[in-house]
Amino acid sequence: MVIDTRRCVGCMDCVVACKTENSVPEGFCRDWITETVHGEFPTVQLEIRSERCNHCANPPCVDCCPTGASHVHERGGVVLVTPEKCIGCKACLAACPYDARFIHPDGYASKCTFCIHRVEQGLLPACVSVCPTHCMHFGDADDPLSDVSRLLASRPNYTLLPEAGTKPGVYYLT
Amino acid sequence: MTEFTNFRHNPGLDPAVHVWGWEIPVYLFLGGLVAGLMIIAGVRLMIMRPTARQALVCCTIGPLAGLALLSSGMLALFLDLTNKVNVWRLYLTFEPTSPMSWGSWILLLVYPALLANALTHLPEAIPALAKRVPAFVKISDYILARPRFVVGIGLANIAIGVALGIYTGLLLGTLGARPLWNSAVLGPLFLFSGLSTAAALLHGILVLSTPDNERPEFADFLLSMLTRWSEAKPLDIRIAPTLAQADNSFLTIELALIGLLLIGHLTSTAAHQAAAHLLLNGPYAAVFWVFVIGLGILMPLFLQHLELRHRIRHTIAPSLLVLCGGLVLRFVLVAAGQASHWTTALH
Numbered sequence: 001m002v003i004d005t006r007r008c009v010g011c012m013d014c015v016v017a018c019k020t021e022n023s024v025p026e027g028f029c030r031d032w033i034t035e036t037v038h039g040e041f042p043t044v045q046l047e048i049r050s051e052r053c054n055h056c057a058n059p060p061c062v063d064c065c066p067t068g069a070s071h072v073h074e075r076g077g078v079v080l081v082t083p084e085k086c087i088g089c090k091a092c093l094a095a096c097p098y099d100a101r102f103i104h105p106d107g108y109a110s111k112c113t114f115c116i117h118r119v120e121q122g123l124l125p126a127c128v129s130v131c132p133t134h135c136m137h138f139g140d141a142d143d144p145l146s147d148v149s150r151l152l153a154s155r156p157n158y159t160l161l162p163e164a165g166t167k168p169g170v171y172y173l174t
Numbered sequence: 175m176t177e178f179t180n181f182r183h184n185p186g187l188d189p190a191v192h193v194w195g196w197e198i199p200v201y202l203f204l205g206g207l208v209a210g211l212m213i214i215a216g217v218r219l220m221i222m223r224p225t226a227r228q229a230l231v232c233c234t235i236g237p238l239a240g241l242a243l244l245s246s247g248m249l250a251l252f253l254d255l256t257n258k259v260n261v262w263r264l265y266l267t268f269e270p271t272s273p274m275s276w277g278s279w280i281l282l283l284v285y286p287a288l289l290a291n292a293l294t295h296l297p298e299a300i301p302a303l304a305k306r307v308p309a310f311v312k313i314s315d316y317i318l319a320r321p322r323f324v325v326g327i328g329l330a331n332i333a334i335g336v337a338l339g340i341y342t343g344l345l346l347g348t349l350g351a352r353p354l355w356n357s358a359v360l361g362p363l364f365l366f367s368g369l370s371t372a373a374a375l376l377h378g379i380l381v382l383s384t385p386d387n388e389r390p391e392f393a394d395f396l397l398s399m400l401t402r403w404s405e406a407k408p409l410d411i412r413i414a415p416t417l418a419q420a421d422n423s424f425l426t427i428e429l430a431l432i433g434l435l436l437i438g439h440l441t442s443t444a445a446h447q448a449a450a451h452l453l454l455n456g457p458y459a460a461v462f463w464v465f466v467i468g469l470g471i472l473m474p475l476f477l478q479h480l481e482l483r484h485r486i487r488h489t490i491a492p493s494l495l496v497l498c499g500g501l502v503l504r505f506v507l508v509a510a511g512q513a514s515h516w517t518t519a520l521h
């Protein structure tokens with residue numbers, strides 16, 4: 001996933017769309033907005049990001065899971081949780097440097113799924129499909145011809161906490 | 175200047191991570207204590223004459239206490255799970271990269287190893303029980319008639335004890351998202367802390383079981399209530415100085431390992447340095463310095479040193495201090511570890 005921080009206005013449509021699409025319980029969120037202001041007046045910069053699970057290529061949350069509930073989708077690229085296998089030990093919550101997971105009121109670990117149920121039907125994730133500024137792009141970064149690969153090749157970008165060694169799969173354009 | 179605002183407010187994660195409460199530190203403490211009891215029991219079983227029949231604090235009382243303590247620890251762990259009905263899923267798979275998966279299988283091995291160690295000399299330690307259940311005598315006779323079996327039980331206890339002790343540390347040490355925990359030193363640290371608390375527990379039991387004229391009458395009465403039912407012979411107290419000596423060695427190694435953990439963090443990334451400062455001069459510093467280092471390690475080291483030099487009599491004070499220090503060490507590391515974090519504010 002590629003998110004253009006120059007377009008994002010922090011309207012939180014993505015947050016609402018996710019909550020609606022995935023019946024995220026009240027008081028929890030699978031995606032959220034952060035705002036970073038830096039610099040001194042008059043050269044102040046504001047950056048708004050829509051954040052979620054980074055679907056890391058080297059996911060510590062999967063490595064530490066004792067039951068195999070946390071796993072990578074068979075086609076790769078998406079990290080998922082099987083609620084029926086989860087014991088609620090919270091090791092994955094402690095292992096995620098982005099604090100992207102939470103314990104669902106029903107007891108299992110939950111987080112963003114990249115709306116895999118929609119993607120498997122050829123649809124875009126709910127957050128991407130509702131964004132009014134089209135700041136989010138979803139696709140296969142390993143395919144050099146994809147929309148996301150072209151954006152990454154043409155614009156400066158970064159991932160969150162690369163130093164944590166998780167190889168995040170969500171990129172931010174600057 | 176940078177100002178960072180996060181609009182997420184997930185319970186247990188915001189404003190600060192708090193996914194593990196009292197259950198996990200208690201479990202880690204009891205796991206380490208049981209690991210120490212296993213190693214001491216295994217070593218003791220191997221170095222004494224295999225056929226000697228004695229009422230042994232290390233080989234019988236320790237493992238029996240270990241069985242109870244481990245069960246309490248597992249109960250604490252179970253209480254922490256938020257999806258308890260699925261707990262059996264732990265035993266449908268083995269996940270080699272997950273310390274928790276290793277731990278759940280190691281815990282299964284701990285019970286038979288501790289039980290075998292306890293049964294080897296049980297008839298001497300608790301004659302009343304052996305009289306009621308003659309099978310205990312038969313099992314003990316069977317084991318003691320086979321010196322190789324005795325050595326095997328000893329070795330199994332040592333190996334499984336080491337694995338259990340290290341696992342309790344690596345459970346946290348492999349979680350790179352929390353810089354304070356992210357050190358392999360936590361493995362040996364929790365192992366040696368477990369050994370020191372185990373030696374302290376056994377030393378304390380020996381001190382309590384020794385007849386003492388100066389002890390208040392009500393304390394003697396309570397103790398006799400506890401021991402009379404078992405018709406136990408007095409425990410062999412000659413091992414008390416050895417246990418105090420061993421405890422001091424373990425405490426010294428533990429202190430050195432805490433030093434190594436902090437040196438590792440202070441010479442690492444900014445996130446690791448900030449994590450070390452949580453303990454050194456941050457919000458957890460008072461508890462860390464006073465209860466872990468001062469009262470939990472230095473004070474019992476000093477008291478046991480005086481005991482060993484026959485300056486003061488053996489009391490349960492150092493034992494209690496070491497046990498409390500070990501528990502507080504787990505609490506402070508679990509709490510401060512959750513407070514330590516990488517920061518996504520800047521890129």
Ligand code: SF4
Pocket residue numbers: 052053054055056059060061062079095096097098099100101111166
């Ligand atoms: S962001 Fe966190 S939960 Fe998502 S894959 Fe990475 S480590 Fe796992």
Ligand code: SF4
Pocket residue numbers: 061064065066067068069070081085086087088089090091092093108109
């Ligand atoms: S909480 Fe569930 S998904 Fe997370 S590590 Fe434990 S069993 Fe796995």
